[in-house]
Amino acid sequence: xxxxxxxxxxxxxxxxxxxxxxxxxxxxxxxxxxxxxxxxxxxxxxxxxxxxxxxxxxxxxxxxxxxxxxxxxxxxxxxxxxxxxxxxxxxxxxxxxxxxxxxxxxxxxxxxxxxxxxxxxxxxxxxxxxxxxxxxxxxxxxxxxx
Amino acid sequence: xxxxxxxxxxxxxxxxxxxxxxxxxxxxxxxxxxxxxxxxxxxxxxxxxxxxxxxxxxxxxxxxxxxxxxxxxxxxxxxxxxxxxxxxxxxxxxxxxxxxxxxxxxxxxxxxxxxxxxxxxxxxxxxxxxxxxxxxxxxxxxxxxxxxxxxxxxxxxxxxxxxxxxxxxxxxxxxxxxxxxxxxxxxxxxxxxxxxxxxxxxxxxxxxxxxxxxxxxxxxxxxxxxxxxxxxxxxxxxxxxxxxxxxxxxxxxxxxxxxxxxxxxxxxxxxxxxxxxxxxxxxxxxxxxxxxxxxxxxxxxxxxxxxxxxxxxxxxxxxxxxxxxxxxxxxxxxxxxxxxxxxxxxxxxxxxxxxxxxxxxxxxxxxxxxxxxxxxxxxxxxxxxxxxxxxxxxxxxxxx
Numbered sequence: 001x002x003x004x005x006x007x008x009x010x011x012x013x014x015x016x017x018x019x020x021x022x023x024x025x026x027x028x029x030x031x032x033x034x035x036x037x038x039x040x041x042x043x044x045x046x047x048x049x050x051x052x053x054x055x056x057x058x059x060x061x062x063x064x065x066x067x068x069x070x071x072x073x074x075x076x077x078x079x080x081x082x083x084x085x086x087x088x089x090x091x092x093x094x095x096x097x098x099x100x101x102x103x104x105x106x107x108x109x110x111x112x113x114x115x116x117x118x119x120x121x122x123x124x125x126x127x128x129x130x131x132x133x134x135x136x137x138x139x140x141x142x143x144x145x146x
Numbered sequence: 147x148x149x150x151x152x153x154x155x156x157x158x159x160x161x162x163x164x165x166x167x168x169x170x171x172x173x174x175x176x177x178x179x180x181x182x183x184x185x186x187x188x189x190x191x192x193x194x195x196x197x198x199x200x201x202x203x204x205x206x207x208x209x210x211x212x213x214x215x216x217x218x219x220x221x222x223x224x225x226x227x228x229x230x231x232x233x234x235x236x237x238x239x240x241x242x243x244x245x246x247x248x249x250x251x252x253x254x255x256x257x258x259x260x261x262x263x264x265x266x267x268x269x270x271x272x273x274x275x276x277x278x279x280x281x282x283x284x285x286x287x288x289x290x291x292x293x294x295x296x297x298x299x300x301x302x303x304x305x306x307x308x309x310x311x312x313x314x315x316x317x318x319x320x321x322x323x324x325x326x327x328x329x330x331x332x333x334x335x336x337x338x339x340x341x342x343x344x345x346x347x348x349x350x351x352x353x354x355x356x357x358x359x360x361x362x363x364x365x366x367x368x369x370x371x372x373x374x375x376x377x378x379x380x381x382x383x384x385x386x387x388x389x390x391x392x393x394x395x396x397x398x399x400x401x402x403x404x405x406x407x408x409x410x411x412x413x414x415x416x417x418x419x420x421x422x423x424x425x426x427x428x429x430x431x432x433x434x435x436x437x438x439x440x441x442x443x444x445x446x447x448x449x450x451x452x453x454x455x456x457x458x459x460x461x462x463x464x465x466x467x468x469x470x471x472x473x474x475x476x477x478x479x480x481x482x483x484x485x486x487x488x489x490x491x492x493x494x495x496x497x498x499x500x501x502x503x504x505x506x507x508x509x510x511x512x513x514x515x516x517x518x519x520x521x522x523x524x525x526x527x528x529x530x531x532x533x534x535x536x537x538x539x540x541x542x543x544x545x546x
Contacts, residue, residue, distance in 0.1 A: 050404065050405070056407070064293070064539055065288075065539075066288070067284070067285060067288045067289075068281060068284060068285070069280070069284045069301075070216065070220065070410075070411075070414040070417065071216065071217060071220035071221075071280060071304075071305040071306075071308070072216075072219060072220040072305075072407070072410055072414065074220075074280060074284065074301045074302070074304070074305040075220055075221065075222075075225045075229075075302065075305045075306070076225075077301060078229065078233075078298045078301045078302045078305075079225040079226075079228040079229045079302065080228075081224050081225065081228065084404055085222070085224060085404050086404060086405065087404050087405055088404070088405040088408075089403065089404060089405065090357060090405075092360075106360075
């Protein structure tokens with residue numbers, strides 16, 4: 001199945017935040033969409049420039065409650081920067097004309113929850129969620145992955 | 147037999163350290179050092195065929211390379227800017243205060259060891275003094291749920307002061323390794339310059355190569371290989387391995403930009419294992435008679451370091467515009483000294499010309515570490531309490 005068709009069947013718009021937003025703002029945006037586990041960082045032209053996972057975000061925000069810190073975590077705690085200082089710039093993304101089957105391997109290899117789908121300009125078209133993929137895989141009548 | 151002993155030291159050290167901390171409330175390093183003493187060549191180590199500690203040299207070099215990489219990778223330029231002048235100023239004051247106070251105290255005491263001129267011995271000892279123990283300070287901050295300006299300042303300071311300490315140590319080693327001033331300048335230029343170039347270039351290459359590996363497990367051999375390569379290259383070409391490994395971390399962080407975590411976290415996870423090795427190795431070198439013979443030196447080091455940290459950190463913070471509750475208390479939070487200082491001291495024992503001085507310094511740092519880790523925790527708590535920051539961190543993360 002083409003990704004464009006997958007997104008019609010499983011429409012998920014994804015959560016975005018601007019690159020200079022604070023981590024608290026990013027967390028707020030994610031909490032408003034509890035089904036999403038990843039946030040995509042966008043530039044002024046709304047192009048996706050990075051990815052930030054919920055676990056990473058939570059780890060930094062809750063760092064004061066850890067009994068041990070590495071020096072890097074200590075500096076993240078006392079001199080915390082905006083969201084673009086924590087994002088992964090080399091995130092995996094899919095295109096609308098690719099097949100779901102093809103992006104799945106890369107998805108599993110990188111142990112991430114969701115795959116962003118970008119248009120030609122790099123803007124977010126939607127998100128393929130791991131939970132939807134698993135749901136489709138265990139549903140005998142669903143052949144959408146293949 | 148060496149591999150067997152390393153396994154025993156790691157496991158027994160961990161067990162003893164954890165049990166001691168759990169049942170007797172003593173710092174874990176006490177257990178690590180005791181296990182090291184037990185397996186010294188004169189005791190059980192000898193039974194296992196270990197007649198000396200020479201075999202630990204490559205391990206100490208690599209382990210220090212790992213720690214230096216982690217220290218270098220902790221700092222980004224943006225964070226340094228955001229830390230603010232008061233934290234940076236306090237750190238500069240603390241590091242220079244400890245260095246100058248110990249240097250002056252050792253010179254005044256006039257005590258050295260047979261194979262080293264007094265000024266060299268004083269410089270080397272002073273270069274070890276600025277190192278602190280962030281883990282001990284974080285543990286107190288966490289235990290007493292501290293929050294506020296002093297807490298922030300302390301955490302910022304101990305996260306960056308070891309980088310300055312390593313830089314000073316590398317400069318001092320370059321200076322004292324050469325007899326003449328001209329030779330010292332030439333050697334310092336090579337030791338420092340080559341380390342900067344090798345570390346910088348290595349960081350760039352590691353970041354580029356890391357783009358090909360997406361699995362975290364593939365990054366571990368890449369990072370360890372890079373650190374081993376840079377340390378080995380430095381030993382072969384005789385430039386500072388310590389500085390090169392630290393610059394490697396800085397460079398990886400610089401070229402990776404955001405999300406450098408994937409290239410730092412796997413190595414950060416090795417830090418406790420490295421410290422177990424350092425403390426157990428230090429225990430293996432421990433000589434009670436050395437401690438007795440050199441007690442004036444140990445006392446001078448301990449007092450001078452404490453005074454230097456207190457006055458240097460306090461005046462640095464005050465000059466940089468920190469509020470009163472910070473500059474008048476910051477010195478209390480800096481006393482703990484631990485793994486980095488021990489590692490630097492162990493490195494000296496294998497340095498040509500420093501073997502005897504190195505043994506004395508390892509014993510001195512081991513003895514004072516036991517003291518600073520215990521007294522230091524009380525002192526950190528006292529400083530935080532005086533600043534009124536104890537108990538302000540709530541579960542939700544908001545101050546009262």
